Amino acid sequence: MEDFRDVFDFIDGNRDLYLSWLYDACRIPSVSAQNTGIGEMAGFLEGFFRERLGTEAEILQSGGYPFVTAGVEGDVPRTILFYNHYDVQPVDPIDEWESDPFEPVERDGRIYARGAADNKGSMFARLCAVHAWRGTRGSLPLGVKFFYEGEEEIGSPNLGIATEKYPSKISCDAMLWEGGSRDIGGALHVALGVKGLAYFELRLRTANQDQHSSLAPIIPNAAWRMVRALSTIKDEDDKILIDGFYDDVRETGPEDKFFLNNMTFQEEDTKKFAGIDGFLGGVSGYELKERLLYWPTANIAGFVSGYGGPGSKTILPAEAVVKMDFRLVPDMSGERVYDLLRRHLESRGFGDIEVEMLSTKPPYRTNPDDPFVRTVIDCARDVYGVYPAVYRNMAGTTGMYDFCTAVGAPAVLVGVFNEDSRLHAPNENIFVEDYILGIKMVAAVMGRYALQGRDSG
Numbered sequence: 001m002e003d004f005r006d007v008f009d010f011i012d013g014n015r016d017l018y019l020s021w022l023y024d025a026c027r028i029p030s031v032s033a034q035n036t037g038i039g040e041m042a043g044f045l046e047g048f049f050r051e052r053l054g055t056e057a058e059i060l061q062s063g064g065y066p067f068v069t070a071g072v073e074g075d076v077p078r079t080i081l082f083y084n085h086y087d088v089q090p091v092d093p094i095d096e097w098e099s100d101p102f103e104p105v106e107r108d109g110r111i112y113a114r115g116a117a118d119n120k121g122s123m124f125a126r127l128c129a130v131h132a133w134r135g136t137r138g139s140l141p142l143g144v145k146f147f148y149e150g151e152e153e154i155g156s157p158n159l160g161i162a163t164e165k166y167p168s169k170i171s172c173d174a175m176l177w178e179g180g181s182r183d184i185g186g187a188l189h190v191a192l193g194v195k196g197l198a199y200f201e202l203r204l205r206t207a208n209q210d211q212h213s214s215l216a217p218i219i220p221n222a223a224w225r226m227v228r229a230l231s232t233i234k235d236e237d238d239k240i241l242i243d244g245f246y247d248d249v250r251e252t253g254p255e256d257k258f259f260l261n262n263m264t265f266q267e268e269d270t271k272k273f274a275g276i277d278g279f280l281g282g283v284s285g286y287e288l289k290e291r292l293l294y295w296p297t298a299n300i301a302g303f304v305s306g307y308g309g310p311g312s313k314t315i316l317p318a319e320a321v322v323k324m325d326f327r328l329v330p331d332m333s334g335e336r337v338y339d340l341l342r343r344h345l346e347s348r349g350f351g352d353i354e355v356e357m358l359s360t361k362p363p364y365r366t367n368p369d370d371p372f373v374r375t376v377i378d379c380a381r382d383v384y385g386v387y388p389a390v391y392r393n394m395a396g397t398t399g400m401y402d403f404c405t406a407v408g409a410p411a412v413l414v415g416v417f418n419e420d421s422r423l424h425a426p427n428e429n430i431f432v433e434d435y436i437l438g439i440k441m442v443a444a445v446m447g448r449y450a451l452q453g454r455d456s457g
Ligand SMILES: [Zn+2]
Pocket: 089, 118, 153, 423, 424
């Protein structure tokens, strides 16, 4: 990393400034699910590009909340694209926050704020890296493009449309996608893809309205009926019992195994953060990593029925609503899981349960042999001083598939989370140190990938 010493020094010298930019961004409550602060955040970014990076951003419309894009030319004809989102999750339950979610504070080396991790931290790490190159060398080693959406946390409903509508805004040679973590042991996570997702709402009504619970012997109870239906979906060993569910799951090949074997996973820390004694099924080591990254899931995300308030209320619920998310692995599709789930419920005598697919995203994996992947891994090793944990795909999901397939360039996920960043939850946080290292990481990737372009060109 000797080559970039001056850039790194510049980053250290501007530490407070770079932190203040992140703080400013986190103060804006850009909650897409509640339509607050979206216009303000887009405007803030527009101003940031103009005042801090000397370039005009473009606000692109495609039906929903706007996309914010910008670009800066570089010394070599090679372009890296940074995908991020400027929206955040709602803050509920607000009582569990130890400080105001929209007033960032530093405690014990961590910045607490909604969006600090997901994903204004990684967004600003990239902006600061570009600023640092400019500030040090006067120009960028390669071209950069920024592509920001404001609807990631509500399922990226217009990302596919935007990619089709604005091809020139997304064309590039490589992409850094948002979001990625760092072990407590210090290793950066470099992820080469994501699982897909299919999100369903299951709805059941067994009477016109809630009934007096004395009628329980003669009137059906929606909660019980839903519980019985759900219990047919998964067995006690967590095997999903939907007929045909595993048919499209691609077999784990030697390359996939190689990634798992070489990937570290902090089991003890994960247990500690979650407050559990052991993992499901008592698994550990390779098997645990395989389950986490290569297995599809059927998760009950929420169950609403009857009375859940204080004290007692003797009613018999007439309705039950369940939210389920299924994480998908190659080559599964949400549409197919939807068909299978409906057929499953019908064949088990639960045809009265309505199933609606609220959203879906296919899984995505980038080509692990692309030289850009090597560059990112090398930079992670040098910046963090520890060989990174390389994930064939993350356990989570983003809208990578449509975007990355349309662009046709390699995409890698790296970011500034830690394993206790509490994404989507109260007390979301990142380590100050991870933010600063994240800026250096992006700066290094820009420098190295530009050099590689020069060598190969
Ligand atoms: Zn998120």
